[in-house]
Amino acid sequence: MNTFFLEIITPEKTFYRGKVESLDIPALGGACTILAGHQPMVFATEPGSIFITADGSKREAFMSEGFIEVRPDETIVFSQAVEWPEEINERRAKEAKERAEEQLRRNRSAAEYRLNRMALQRAFARLRVKHHNHLSDD
Numbered sequence: 387m388n389t390f391f392l393e394i395i396t397p398e399k400t401f402y403r404g405k406v407e408s409l410d411i412p413a414l415g416g417a418c419t420i421l422a423g424h425q426p427m428v429f430a431t432e433p434g435s436i437f438i439t440a441d442g443s444k445r446e447a448f449m450s451e452g453f454i455e456v457r458p459d460e461t462i463v464f465s466q467a468v469e470w471p472e473e474i475n476e477r478r479a480k481e482a483k484e485r486a487e488e489q490l491r492r493n494r495s496a497a498e499y500r501l502n503r504m505a506l507q508r509a510f511a512r513l514r515v516k517h518h519n520h521l522s523d524d
Contacts, residue, residue: 388422
């Protein structure tokens with residue numbers, strides 16, 4: 387299978403760097419699958435699960451909001467946070483979910499609403515990735 391170079395960067399670290407067969411990523415307009423030779427494009431991403439396929443193996447991770455630049459032979463992802471399931475602190479994610487839900491109930495402005503909705507979306511995505519992968523380990 388054809389491969390392309392993938393680099394996923396957060397403010398703290400380079401999360402992933404290497405050749406991959408595909409990348410499934412949550413975009414604002416819907417999920418997108420990137421393969422070698424993909425048409426060049428740049429788009430915004432939203433919190434959710436990403437799936438990286440390399441060496442015939444598919445692995446899931448949590449990704450926060452960000453941007454992606456796609457070229458035929460290289461893709462670069464910039465995100466606020468990306469975590470493998472084993473890196474997700476479930477207690478912290480549940481607390482963040484509860485805080486975001488409380489802030490949404492207190493909704494004061496459209497800007498606060500959008501920020502709190504995004505925080506809730508990140509918390510749900512982290513918990514979904516953590517729970518989904520925990521079940522597959524059993």
